[in-house]
Amino acid sequence: MLQEIVQSMLTPINLIMMNIGLAAGIIIGALPGLNVIFAIAVLLPFTFDLDSLAGMYLLLGAYCGATYGGSISAILINTPGTPSACATMFDGYPLAQKGRAGDALRAALVGSTFGGILSCFALMFFAPMIAKIALKITSPEYFALCVFGLTAVIGLSEKNVIKGLLMGMFGLFLSTVGIDSQEGVQRFMFGNMQLLGGFKVAVVMLGAFALSEVISKSREVYRGETGNANIAKFGKSTIKLKDILKYWKTMIKSSLFGIIIGAIPGTGGAITAMFSYNEARRSSKNPEKFGNGSIEGVLAPETGNNAVTGATLIPLLTLGIPGDACVAVLLGALTMQGITPGISLFSSNSIWVYAIMGGLLLINVFMLLQGHLFIRGFVNIIKVPVIIMLPCIVVLCSVGSFAISNVMFDVFVMAAFGLIGYAAKKLDFPIAPLPIGLVLGNLTETNLRRSLMISGGNPLIFFTRPISAVILAVSFISLLMPYIRKMIDKKKAAKAQAQV
Amino acid sequence: MEIKKVRQDIVVMAFIMIVSALFYTYFIPSQIRLSSAWSGNTSFSSRTFPYVLAAGMFIVSSIGFLKALISYIKLKKTAETVKTNAQEKTGQKILEKAMPFIIYALIIVYIILFNKIGFILSTLILTPLMMFLLRCRNWRYYLYVYAFEAVVYVIFIAVFKIPLP
Numbered sequence: 104m105l106q107e108i109v110q111s112m113l114t115p116i117n118l119i120m121m122n123i124g125l126a127a128g129i130i131i132g133a134l135p136g137l138n139v140i141f142a143i144a145v146l147l148p149f150t151f152d153l154d155s156l157a158g159m160y161l162l163l164g165a166y167c168g169a170t171y172g173g174s175i176s177a178i179l180i181n182t183p184g185t186p187s188a189c190a191t192m193f194d195g196y197p198l199a200q201k202g203r204a205g206d207a208l209r210a211a212l213v214g215s216t217f218g219g220i221l222s223c224f225a226l227m228f229f230a231p232m233i234a235k236i237a238l239k240i241t242s243p244e245y246f247a248l249c250v251f252g253l254t255a256v257i258g259l260s261e262k263n264v265i266k267g268l269l270m271g272m273f274g275l276f277l278s279t280v281g282i283d284s285q286e287g288v289q290r291f292m293f294g295n296m297q298l299l300g301g302f303k304v305a306v307v308m309l310g311a312f313a314l315s316e317v318i319s320k321s322r323e324v325y326r327g328e329t330g331n332a333n334i335a336k337f338g339k340s341t342i343k344l345k346d347i348l349k350y351w352k353t354m355i356k357s358s359l360f361g362i363i364i365g366a367i368p369g370t371g372g373a374i375t376a377m378f379s380y381n382e383a384r385r386s387s388k389n390p391e392k393f394g395n396g397s398i399e400g401v402l403a404p405e406t407g408n409n410a411v412t413g414a415t416l417i418p419l420l421t422l423g424i425p426g427d428a429c430v431a432v433l434l435g436a437l438t439m440q441g442i443t444p445g446i447s448l449f450s451s452n453s454i455w456v457y458a459i460m461g462g463l464l465l466i467n468v469f470m471l472l473q474g475h476l477f478i479r480g481f482v483n484i485i486k487v488p489v490i491i492m493l494p495c496i497v498v499l500c501s502v503g504s505f506a507i508s509n510v511m512f513d514v515f516v517m518a519a520f521g522l523i524g525y526a527a528k529k530l531d532f533p534i535a536p537l538p539i540g541l542v543l544g545n546l547t548e549t550n551l552r553r554s555l556m557i558s559g560g561n562p563l564i565f566f567t568r569p570i571s572a573v574i575l576a577v578s579f580i581s582l583l584m585p586y587i588r589k590m591i592d593k594k595k596a597a598k599a600q601a602q603v
Numbered sequence: 604m605e606i607k608k609v610r611q612d613i614v615v616m617a618f619i620m621i622v623s624a625l626f627y628t629y630f631i632p633s634q635i636r637l638s639s640a641w642s643g644n645t646s647f648s649s650r651t652f653p654y655v656l657a658a659g660m661f662i663v664s665s666i667g668f669l670k671a672l673i674s675y676i677k678l679k680k681t682a683e684t685v686k687t688n689a690q691e692k693t694g695q696k697i698l699e700k701a702m703p704f705i706i707y708a709l710i711i712v713y714i715i716l717f718n719k720i721g722f723i724l725s726t727l728i729l730t731p732l733m734m735f736l737l738r739c740r741n742w743r744y745y746l747y748v749y750a751f752e753a754v755v756y757v758i759f760i761a762v763f764k765i766p767l768p
Contacts, residue, residue: 149763152762152764265663265670269663269664272660272663273660275656276653276657276660279652285649286649288636288637289635290634290635290653291630291653314710319703321702321705322703325699325702325737326699327738490737490744493737494731494748495752497710498751498752498755501713501714502755502756502759505717505765506759506765509766511714511718514714518711521707530611530615531608555647556647
C-alpha cells in the first residue's frame with residue numbers, strides 16, 4: 104500500500120502542481136490585501152481539468168505557500184500579507200529595519216516549514232482515528248457538527264456576530280437553490296434551467312473573494328494609494344540554521360498550538376499566530392527583546408500559523424466539515440472532482456486520502472526549498488503594482504468561471520457575487536460564513552431531515568442525545584463568545600478604574 | 604462617520620427583514636411545489652429548511668435592526684451640535700467614489716462582449732480600457748497584462764482544451 108501511495112504521489116504532474124501552487128501561493132500571500140482564500144479561489148479554475156490529486160496538490164500548495172508568503176510583506180513593509188502574519192510584523196519589521204530582513208525571512212521560512220511538517224504528522228495520526236470515531240456518529244450529531252462548523256466561523260466575526268449569522272444563513276439559503284436531492288423538487292429556480300444543479304461553489308468563491316477584491320481595490324488604485332513606498336532593504340541572511348533551531352522548544356510549542364487550535368472549526372492561523380507569539384514572549388528568557396527585533400518573535404507566530412494547515416484538514420477529511428473559509432474552497436474543489444470527504448473516504452478510497460497527506464508533507468519540504476532558493480524573487484513581487492493585477496484577476500475570474508461548465512451563465516453569476524462580496528465588505532458583513540454555509544447547506548439539511556424523520560418530527564432529539572446536545576451548547580457559546588469577551592473586558596476596565 | 608454607519612445598518616437590516624418576509628410568505632410557496640409523493644407523509648418537506656432559514660433571517664435581522672436603532676438614538680443624543688464644514692465635493696472626488704461602480708460596469712460590459720465577440724477581442728479592448736481609467740500611463744504595464752492574458756489563453760485552450768468563446 105505504501106508503494107502505491109508513493110507512486111501516486113510522485114508523478115511529474117503532481118510534483119509540478121505542488122510547486123506551481125506553492126509559488127503562486129507565496130506570491131499572492133506576499134501581496135498585501137490578498138489573502139489565502141483569494142490564492143485558492145484564483146487557482147481553482149486550473150484544477151477543473153486536472154486529476155483530483157494534482158488539483159488538490161495545486162490548491163494545498165497555494166494554501167501553505169500563501170500562509171507563509173504573508174510573512175514577507177509583514178517583515179519588509181510592516182503590512183501583513185495575510186491576517187495570520189499580523190504577529191510576525193511585531194518583530195519581523197524591527198529586524199528588517201536593523202538590516203536583518205534576510206534573517207527574519209529565513210526564520211519565518213524555517214518556522215513555517217517546521218510547523219507545516221508537524222501538522223502533517225498530526226493529520227496522518229489523528230485523521231484515521233477520528234474517522235473511526237466518526238463511524239459511530241448519527242444524523243443528530245452530524246447536524247450538530249454542521250451547526251458548530253458554521254457558528255464557530257461566525258463567532259469569529261467579533262463585533263459583527265449578527266451580520267456573520269446573516270451571511271451564514273444566506274450561504275445556507277443559496278445551497279437550497281436547484282433540485283432537492285431528497286424529493287426531486289425544484290427550488291428557487293425562477294424558470295432558469297441553468298440553476299438545476301444549484302450554485303457552484305467555485306463560481307461563488309471567484310466572485311465573492313476575487314472579483315470583489317478588484318472592485319474594492321479600484322478606488323485605492325485610482326487614488327494612487329497602492330505603492331509600497333517603505334520597503335525595507337533586503338539584507339542577505341547571515342543567521343545559521345543552528346541559531347534558529349536553538350529555539351526548538353518555542354517551535355514545538357507553537358506547532359502544538361497550531362495543531363490543536365487549527366483542528367477546531369472556526370479558528371485559523373491568525374489566532375494561533377497571536378497565541379503562539381504571546382506564549383513565546385511569556386516564557387522567553389529575554390521577553391524585553393520581543394517587539395524590538397527578536398528572531399524568536401518571528402519564529403513563534405510563523406510556526407504556529409503554518410501548523411494550522413494540516414490540522415484544518417482533519418475535520419474536512421474525516422467529517423466533511425470545513426474548519427474555515429479556505430478549507431471550504433478546498434471542499435468545493437473536492438466536490439467538483441466528484442470526491443465526497445467524510446468517513447467513506449477512509450474506507451473506500453484510502454490510497455487517495457493518504458496520498459493527500461503525504462503530498463502535504465512534500466509540499467512543506469518544497470516550500471523550504473523554494474523559499475531558500477527564490478526568496479529574492481519573491482521579495483521583488485511586493486514591488487509589482489496592483490494596477491497590473493486587477494485586469495489579470497478579471498480575466499482569470501471570467502475564464503475560470505466559464506471553464507467550469509462551458510456556460511456564460513456561470514460568468515454572470517460570478518459577476519453578481521462579485522458585487523455581493525463588494526457590498527458585504529462595504530457594509531462590514533464578514534464573507535467567510537458565506538462559503539461555509541454554501542458547502543455545509545446540503546449536509547445540514549439532509550441530517551436535519553433524517554433526524555426529524557427518526558424522531559417523528561420532534562426537534563428535541565437534538566437535545567436528548569448527549570453528544571449533539573453538548574455540540575449544540577458549544578455552538579451557542581461560541582456565538583456568544585464575542586459578547587462574553589466584551590463583558591469581561593468591561594468588568595476588567597471598571598475594576599482597573601476603581602483601583603485608580 | 605459612526606452615525607452614518609449605524610444609519611446604513613438600519614437600512615440594510617430593514618431590507619433583509621423585508622426580503623426574508625417576502626421569501627417566507629411568497630417565494631417559498633410559489634417556487635417550491637411540494638412533491639405529491641412526499642407531502643403529508645413526513646414532517647419535513649422541501650420547504651421546511653428554506654422556511655426555517657427565512658424565519659431565522661427575519662428574526663436575526665430584526666434584532667440587528669433594533670440594535671442599530673438603539674445605537675442611532677444614543678448617538679443622536681450625544682452627537683455634537685456643531686456642524687463641521689461639509690467636505691468639498693470636487694469632480695475628482697466624485698469620480699473617485701464612483702470608480703468601483705465604473706469598474707464593475709466595465710466588467711459587465713467585458714462579460715457581455717466576451718460572449719458576443721469572443722475572448723480575444725473583448726480582452727484586447729476592455730483590459731487596457733480598465734487600466735487607462737485607473738490612470739495607468741506606463742505602456743509597459745499594458746504589455747505585461749497582455750502577456751499574462753496570452754498565457755491564460757494558451758493554458759485554457761491548449762492545455763485544458765476548453766473552447767473559450
